[in-house]
Amino acid sequence: MLNSLYGVLPQDLESFFAKDFPAYRVRQLLNWVYRKFVFDPNQMTDLDQGFKSALEAAFDLSMPQIAEKHLSRDGSTKYRLVLADGDQIEMVLMPEGKKRTLCVSSQVGCARACAFCATARMKRRRNLHSHEIIQQILLAAQEADAPLTNLVFMGMGEPLDNLDNVLDALSLIQHQGTLAFSPRRATVSTCGIVPGIRRLADSKVKVKLAVSLNSARNEVRDVLMPVNKLYPLSTLKQSLLYYQKKSSFRITLEYILIPGMNMAAEDLKALRKFSGDLSCKINFIPYNPVPGLPHQAPSEDEIQQFMEKARELPQAVMLRRSKGADIAGACGQLVTGAAAKTTGENHAKD
Ligand code: SF4
Incomplete structure (x- = not known):
């Protein structure tokens, strides 16, 4: 071959x-x-x-086939791609003003079993090769109505579980002879793989880091994200301080709002303590329900009450609505294959 x-x-x-x-x-x-x-x-x-x-x-020179394309009311488009070996992945292209952000996948499925995530239902099938990551970027650039400006590794898979190939792909697209893609406009999002965060901090290939935190209480994070039992909050925090020391980029903490799980006063108190000495911004994202999973979306009242208190945190905080929720292209919703059928439709994560 x-x-x-x-x-x-x-x-x-x-x-x-x-x-x-x-x-x-x-x-x-x-x-x-x-x-x-x-x-x-x-x-x-x-x-x-x-x-x-x-x-x-x-x-x-062959490219993956675009098997399905769904356009959301908010303008984002979710693509289902069939790879050379028949495996399938999803990517989401999100326009916002002049920005064109692509959410890419790094694995077929994922082994990390986060409780709120549709991709977790697929389990991990395999890592994507670096060229399969680049193919997503090239296809999206061909499809987009304006140049791609931002890249986020928040699609299917845990990018730090496939770090060599992710770094190879980043190195290639950052090359002046290809896309000359700025490191400032590419973000790798992790569920908290501590050795990967340290390797990323030491890497010659520069990229921004986002951490899907979702709770700063070990007892809650253990339930939402089993990776926390392997790398609990204190260990995660040390790795973030190390990244901060080695990188000029500000870290982003992502916090999905799930009523009954992580929206109480004690959750904010724990978050204040965790993020206190980090140079970070915090994105709060209302949960997008996934059929078959037990969690509910927060009501508008619950979101507003939470955000009122969250704005008292010393960091920059943002309420971010996931794009593509109506096409199952929003945060935590990406899935293909048999697992997609068990959720009633195709579901994607951004
Ligand atoms: S949220 Fe990310 S790391 Fe967690 S199971 Fe889903 S794809 Fe994997």
Whole structure:
């Protein structure tokens, strides 16, 4: 089987073709793929036939199939993609003013079993290869009505459980010869994989970090996110302080509001204590119900009462409504395959 073209760094392509072709051929190719989002060599009109034949003999240029596309009332679009081996993933493209944010998947399924998440029902099937992450970005760039501005690893899977491939993909899209995507506009979101946070802090590849916190009380977080039993809050906090020391980026804490679980006065008190010495902002996200899971969405009154008190926290706090809830493309709703059927429809997480 041929290697996918989309996982290969520009300098490696140049070395590969250097013996038989001038370097500008590779630059032309990269221009088609990463600037014009054209993936069929037959449409790359300035490439000569000899180069095209050598290219197709050496690399696989095929892309995942878009099997389904759902447009939300809020303008976001959820895509279901079929990968080369038949596995399926989802991604969500979210427009907001001039911003075009893509929520990408990093795994097929997920092993982390968060109680509020539809993806968790799929269990983990496999990690995505770096080229499968890049293919999502390229397809979304081709589909979008304006250039992609932001990238968030908040789709299916735990990105820090697939950190090598996530870093390879980031390194490739940040390269000046491809998308020159700014590290400031890419965010990796984790459920709290402590060794991964430390590795990310030490990595040469820079990217922003978001942590799906959801509770600053171990007894609650243990229930919502089993990963907390492995890496409890004190350990997680140490890793965030380490990331903070090593990175110039401010951390984002994500906190899904689930009535009866994490919206009481004692929850805010614990959050104040946890976040006190962190340079972070906190996003509060009302829960999006997933059929088959027990949690309810908070009422508007519950949200407003909570936010009134949350605004007293010293950090910047934001109430963020998940996009794509009506197409099951919102936070915690992404799922494909048999698990999608058990939730009554296709559900996605952003
Ligand atoms: S919330 Fe993220 S880490 Fe948790 S189960 Fe879902 S995809 Fe995995």
